[in-house]
Amino acid sequence: MTDLIADIAINAPLKQLYSYRVDAAHGALLQVGMRVRVPFGRRTTIGFVIKLSQGEGKGLKAVKELLDEEPLLPAELLKLLRWAADYYFFPFGQVIRNALPGGLGSEKSTTSILSEPVYRVQDASIGLRGERQRNLRDFILTAESASLSKIKELFPEPHATLKRLVELGSLAVHEEERLRDPFLREEIPADKQPQLNAAQQEAVAAITGQLNQAAFHGFLLHGVTGSGKTEVYLHTVRHCLEQGRQALILVPEISLTPQLVARFRARFEQQGKTIVALHSGMSAGERYDAWRQIMRHQVQIVIGARSAVFAPLGDLGLIIVDEEHDASYKQSEGFRYNARDLALVRGQQQNCPVVLGSATPSFASYYRSEQGALTRLTLERRVHDEALPVVTLIDLKEEKSDLALAPSLIEAIQQALEQREQALVLLNRRGFAPFLLCPDCGSSFHCPNCEITLTYHKGEGRLRCHYCDYVATIPETCPHCRGINLQPQGAGTERLEQELEELFPGARIARMDRDTTGRKGAHRKIIGEMLAGKIDILVGTQMIAKGHDFPGVAVVGVLGADSILNFPDFRSAERSFALLTQVAGRAGRAKGGGRVFIQSYHPEHYALVCAAGQDYADFYRQELPFRQELGYPPCGHLVNMVFSGNNLAQVRGVAERVGEDLSRFATAVDVLGPSPCALSRLRGKSRFQILLKAAERGPLRQLLLRFAEKLNQLPKQVALAIDVDPVDML
Numbered sequence: 001m002t003d004l005i006a007d008i009a010i011n012a013p014l015k016q017l018y019s020y021r022v023d024a025a026h027g028a029l030l031q032v033g034m035r036v037r038v039p040f041g042r043r044t045t046i047g048f049v050i051k052l053s054q055g056e057g058k059g060l061k062a063v064k065e066l067l068d069e070e071p072l073l074p075a076e077l078l079k080l081l082r083w084a085a086d087y088y089f090f091p092f093g094q095v096i097r098n099a100l101p102g103g104l105g106s107e108k109s110t111t112s113i114l115s116e117p118v119y120r121v122q123d124a125s126i127g128l129r130g131e132r133q134r135n136l137r138d139f140i141l142t143a144e145s146a147s148l149s150k151i152k153e154l155f156p157e158p159h160a161t162l163k164r165l166v167e168l169g170s171l172a173v174h175e176e177e178r179l180r181d182p183f184l185r186e187e188i189p190a191d192k193q194p195q196l197n198a199a200q201q202e203a204v205a206a207i208t209g210q211l212n213q214a215a216f217h218g219f220l221l222h223g224v225t226g227s228g229k230t231e232v233y234l235h236t237v238r239h240c241l242e243q244g245r246q247a248l249i250l251v252p253e254i255s256l257t258p259q260l261v262a263r264f265r266a267r268f269e270q271q272g273k274t275i276v277a278l279h280s281g282m283s284a285g286e287r288y289d290a291w292r293q294i295m296r297h298q299v300q301i302v303i304g305a306r307s308a309v310f311a312p313l314g315d316l317g318l319i320i321v322d323e324e325h326d327a328s329y330k331q332s333e334g335f336r337y338n339a340r341d342l343a344l345v346r347g348q349q350q351n352c353p354v355v356l357g358s359a360t361p362s363f364a365s366y367y368r369s370e371q372g373a374l375t376r377l378t379l380e381r382r383v384h385d386e387a388l389p390v391v392t393l394i395d396l397k398e399e400k401s402d403l404a405l406a407p408s409l410i411e412a413i414q415q416a417l418e419q420r421e422q423a424l425v426l427l428n429r430r431g432f433a434p435f436l437l438c439p440d441c442g443s444s445f446h447c448p449n450c451e452i453t454l455t456y457h458k459g460e461g462r463l464r465c466h467y468c469d470y471v472a473t474i475p476e477t478c479p480h481c482r483g484i485n486l487q488p489q490g491a492g493t494e495r496l497e498q499e500l501e502e503l504f505p506g507a508r509i510a511r512m513d514r515d516t517t518g519r520k521g522a523h524r525k526i527i528g529e530m531l532a533g534k535i536d537i538l539v540g541t542q543m544i545a546k547g548h549d550f551p552g553v554a555v556v557g558v559l560g561a562d563s564i565l566n567f568p569d570f571r572s573a574e575r576s577f578a579l580l581t582q583v584a585g586r587a588g589r590a591k592g593g594g595r596v597f598i599q600s601y602h603p604e605h606y607a608l609v610c611a612a613g614q615d616y617a618d619f620y621r622q623e624l625p626f627r628q629e630l631g632y633p634p635c636g637h638l639v640n641m642v643f644s645g646n647n648l649a650q651v652r653g654v655a656e657r658v659g660e661d662l663s664r665f666a667t668a669v670d671v672l673g674p675s676p677c678a679l680s681r682l683r684g685k686s687r688f689q690i691l692l693k694a695a696e697r698g699p700l701r702q703l704l705l706r707f708a709e710k711l712n713q714l715p716k717q718v719a720l721a722i723d724v725d726p727v728d729m730l
């Protein structure tokens, strides 16, 4: 006799699937994609059913408990997750857990399905006393059935009346599943439906052409801010929905892009389409509800950040990745996937076009469009033909200043204020000053857990580590020499804000960075005030360069461009170019064109010059030889292996041993290191890295596969993270 066998991915740091026997009672209900509880070693754990088959069950342990009534993972998604587990060398069970909304894959799942009473009229002929009873009954009669929350919207405190009507036999009541709605109480703007211009029409035609064939095709939609990319998304999504398929839109961070979500809702909700947003501000319960709705094909459009690439859409017709260059698409811890790359894989697997959109495409995507792997669609001009901003590079070697702001930038802000226009100043460093220095003995303050100086936060009166959040009070004297002249060095947004207040008394100044937007809604409030003209000068980190149009901004200043440029990473020029181009794009919508000032000691650097000219093609041309020569992505492939642990000598020893082994067997792969990471200590752990570099992916994978077993057997005290296609290599 054969048994039903389930192959199960277990939420443990192991790669393989495990086989379990399924007894008849469970077998009748069990489906692929459900969660089960299974014995594992001496305990039980949660697993995901990946495959069901008939076979010999003797000697296998049995599935203990079924946790779902319907599958959580459609077959299409399991295929993608399987691919990702292999590609990123990450355990399948944990990949699944990462994909699911919070809580569902963990041992103590806290998310539950909510339900609420729903009322129907059982006997309309029963005579009722009182207007309230009759009104309530008539409302329910017209609506056919009504949930308690619906009733409450019209009849405050309806409980007693409802209870009475049920007792009388007038109404019947039963429990129904209730979905949590995270959109409640949000405003939707009126939908403008502009006629597309020629460039937009061409882009839409190219994409819908592939949509009609239900074929995979990768597009790069390159267009400056305001060139009408979002309008292209809206049109192609409509086309996708008309074919009865679902659309997935990825954005870097949904709380930073409420305008985009609002525009999709404005366009599609009136047509009866259901849009679901997946984002970190949602509770686990809200996400669980959204997930089930998507699974059941009750949703046509999903908009979400990185992890939404795993939304359980079974009938996907189109994927859009907005701001595709954004580094946040790469998860930098644990399961280190890149949602932009997985979007392309998913498009291939589910036969649908994928559109990567950006004003400043990632170097990799642009390279692929040059190679023909992606079709590039370009929107050259802004829709309303506003002038592009005039960008000035301020040479700090010439324009010396004791202040953070150079004189010509101060003057430009002054002029803007006089004309009642707004200014935006970007400095990508929060806090008052990056460190506190004792000029008498030269010592500064370091995080005890990390190899990094502590940032001085003046308002808060603390020194803070920006990596591990270690905090210390500010000492009055230097702990080394007892000197009393401790001085903050350099400037962060907090100091800049103070400087602006001193320079422009009376101006309304606000700051937007992680310190001022911690509370829910704080970010949106600042943006609202900016749009309403209640702020004259907005200071902030890169947050202010993202997603938002501020039509009243006439002057944009950029400080600290050099620290981005000098970042120890081969992508530093690319990042500088993108950030500067994006922030420059925030200006110039104002009548008369905006002005942008970038302060730097290296104003001749091509990343700055090209950003000033808003010239992507030129930047690409100058960056390419550098990547080619060094074999850096996209002209080569990288895998970063990071070893970490409490004991420095042990971590180094393990890294060295692995490094020797790898070098011995490596063919067509460069094994670089081990060497201490740029952040050689982080959160109390010592860190070493080995960088693997190869012209082709194949040999790199083979080398890692060959070592996969061994790498699982490192001493417990040393953790190894394998980062395929790393983005952050500190």
Ligand code: ADP
Residues within 6 Å of the ligand: 192, 194, 195, 196, 197, 200, 223, 224, 225, 226, 227, 228, 229, 230, 231, 232, 383, 384
């Ligand atoms: P992007 O996404 O590239 O920044 P948007 O699609 O948001 O550009 O377009 C910028 C503005 O121009 C929006 O307010 C949009 O409604 C409007 N717009 C887009 N396309 C057109 C068009 N063809 N005609 C008129 N207005 C348009």
Ligand code: ZN
Residues within 6 Å of the ligand: 447, 448, 449, 450, 465, 466, 467, 468, 469, 470, 683
């Ligand atoms: Zn620290």
